[in-house]
Amino acid sequence: MMENLSMHDPPPQPGGSSLGRAAAAAAAATTTTPQPQQLPPQMFTTAAQLLDLTDKKLLVCLRDGRKLNGVLRSWDQFANLVLQSTVERIYATTSDPSDPQPKGLYAEQTHGIFLVRGENVLLLGEIDLDKDDDPPPGFEKAEFAVVEKLAKEQRAVERTREKKKIQKLATLGFEGENIGEIIL
Incomplete structure (x- = not known):
């Protein structure tokens, strides 16, 4: 279960015991020194x-x-x-x-x-x-040269197959992002 945390929520408590939001807020209110704000792990961006x-x-x-x-x-x-x-x-x-x-x-x-x-x-x-x-x-x-040559040939065959498929779909009235390349 994932909680919806905000930047104003206290960080998770070490030791594995999880306090409810009300108990965490009460515990934060009784402390006299302000704690530095830490982002919970769920708030990290992809980078x-x-x-x-x-x-x-x-x-x-x-x-x-x-x-x-x-x-x-x-x-x-x-x-x-x-x-x-x-x-x-x-x-x-x-x-x-x-x-x-x-x-x-x-x-x-x-x-x-x-x-x-x-x-x-x-x-x-x-x-x-x-x-x-x-x-x-x-x-x-x-050998790298042998595999590279085979891979290029396979990519060329796949591109040809894909162009034929797009052309056939275009004749049926479907439009795709690559249709412009074929018409030109």
Whole structure:
């Protein structure tokens, strides 16, 4: 259960016992020295929540599809991130006509220190260090150039498929945000 707290409510009491609002207000009124105002943890903004992730290894997924692993060293109020020991990981699948199950490939490229603009972050999360060295399930490590070429080909096929879908929807009377690109 989450309480609706304001800046004027007293901070949570240490020791695990929770007082009701009336009891907390009475306890605050009986003290003679004014206590400094502290914000409850629920009042932090999203950028301030990065405080718990500082100096931890993160996976950061960007809006352009890139996936970065690195240690969060610094951030600002706009959620711009500074990652140290950054590694970009790309994924692709191969389709062998003789094998009905596609084979997954991945590759890594080291970038070192990396600055990520906050508006480009789609998703981020902490990496379990116990499983960090394990390859992703269903994927084998390959050369970066090979996986990059396969990934670009797959993105081109997906873009073509998406354009055809949007064109078909446009002929049916549906409009989307990308319709202007196709008509031109």
